[in-house]
Amino acid sequence: MPSKKDSENSIPFWHDPAKRAIVYQLATLAVVGLVGYYLFSNTMTNLQRQSIATGFHFLEKEASFEIGESLIPYSAANNYARALLVGILNTLKVSFVGIVLTILLGTFVGVARLSANWLVSRLAAVYIEVFQDIPILLQLIFWYAIFYDSLPAPRNAMEPLPGIFLCNRGLAFGIPESHPSYKYIAVAFLMGCICLFLLRKWARKRQDRTGLAFPVFSTGFAMIIGFPLIVWLVSGAPTAMNTPRLSGFNFTGGITVSPEFTALLLGLVLYTAAFVAEIVRSGIQAVSKGQTEAAMSLGLKPWQTLNLVILPQSLRIIVPPLTSQMLNLTKNSSLAVAIGFPDFVSVANTTINQTGQAIEGVAMIMVVYLFFSLVTSAFMNWYNKKIALIER
């Protein structure tokens, strides 16, 4: 009986790691599946008991709530889907503006932290420490409270800079009066960017081939600024400004940014910039001093040293954590719900309260933010691949 003998000699399955692994995995899947099924069946019973319909049909119903600010036309007569779209656009708006300002402020503070000037460096350190250690929600609520508690009514608006008014209705400032040429200026700017991109590509190739450097930076700068400038001059250099004026109880003209948006932006930027400053500082410090000295001794000019030696190395360290901070900023913008800015979470929350579609609402919030983070990590992977050190 050879087969019996085989099975006697062979290892029992609980001593075979491969088979044991299968058992473990099946057991884990079974437990996860059972728990999932248990929660699912409970949920279904509960929903039936409370007679809540499942599914996304509610999206087509009339939203019947107003939204304070919106990038696209919206009224209470629109459906929930459009209200949620308004929310997503508001989230994107505050995140985009916030990210740009955060990178500027964070880089500035990070560089200030490394300054040889003791006072500046200390001040930057205090900023970083203080703003990192206070919860973002408290900061948001604090800035918002400043608007409605401490700032004067439009009649006595503060004017921190000429033409910029700060009052409890928000922040009002002038914008250029609309003029047909602005469209073309934007096109010219875009053209400048495309030209710079092509020029840079060509200059790289030429340098690889012949070793001749081309002043890409100055030429590109001239193009990006010059093209729109020419269009502006050709169209008669319009300078008319649409400035905010007090009429009645509020400002008209110019742009008024709501207190909610300003407070949210201020909170997000000040909080995240403290983290970005630390990232920038450690990124710059990580490039050893020898690199600068070596570049100098090769005869590179200071800006060449920065551009060709320091930045490529420190950006490799800075960009990954920077992206995750940008993602954090986007996620933290969901705290808008606490101060009443109609971002996506806030609109979704209103939708949940009105329709009772809690599961769908929370699922939508999660899916939207997961999408943001997937896009971010896709970018990260692309960037990491692009800048990865090519080693022997």
Added chain:
Amino acid sequence: MAHPDNFPETQTDGIKPPLTSVGVIGWVKSNLFNGIFNSVLTVLTLIFLGKILPPLFRWIFTNSLWTSTAAECRSVSGACWSIISANYRFILFGFFPYELQWRPLLAMILLISLLLISRNRKFWKRPLFYAWIFGLLFMGVLMKGGILGLAPVDSTQWGGLPLTFLLAVFGLAAAYPLGVLLALGRRSKMPAIRTLSIIYIEMIRGVPLISLLFMSAVIFPLFLPEGITINKILRAQVAIIMFTAAYIAEVVRGGLQGIAKGQYEAAESLGLNYVQTMRLIILPQALKIVIPPSVSILISAFKDTSLVVIIGLYDILKTTQTVLANPNWMGFSSEAFFFLACIYFICCYTMSNYSRKLEKELGTSL
């Protein structure tokens, strides 16, 4: 310093560094006024500080009132700290019964002393671990009551700073084992377990905490069979644990990756099985590496607990807002939030300072 007699004192002996390069003047010169750019920067910064600091000082100290009525406050230009001194019990303890507020206070003192004791690495031994378990249990008893002759206090009455500490510390304590399991799962060779861990970690890290808190507020009740309800605080606590665990998992994974392959091989060649390898060889080393980042997670968790305001729990931020909603104290939000910011700052700053110190110590001892 005695000079040998046969060497005549030379002139160079007496020369000291110039006065401008030592002492206060030297320091100022080399740190504030080295070069034109830096000098301009220093002057500009000083002007800026000169504009900001004196009014702030006047607001905080000179023109402020510390113990007065709200009406008196409205007549002064400075800060009204009376809002704190008149309401501090409510801000700190929320709706906890007034005469029983020594219990959350004692719980907090216990927690803080445990944290302070844990700062010292000499005490990082088994007794400290038991002390923590016992301490956390005792804190729970103090808050909840019902045994040892303590009057029971319903958890809906918990609030203020103890709630903030509770959510953060219990959150981290419960999330840690889960996070370690997830990290091990993510490093596992079994595809099903690895995939499940990755999905969990990445999903949680991709969404804001507030969506999990919403989930705890509106969806968790649907998960449970009819007739069973869990209170709001516990549900929020579960959401915080789920959230923190994903971040801990990533930190621990970093620690696991830092362990040399030879350690695994050595453990295997000793005949240790997976559990023994992890428990005796890998985790003790990996967890030691990740102590400083874990403190950072505790700081984030501590700050993040303020989000429970949004689902209506009375943590310290909500109690402050409640005081501000009182018409009597309306309008003194800057003072109240300043006070809160100080509390949060002191706690977080202590922890982050400690984390940096630890990083340095552990870095050299590894």
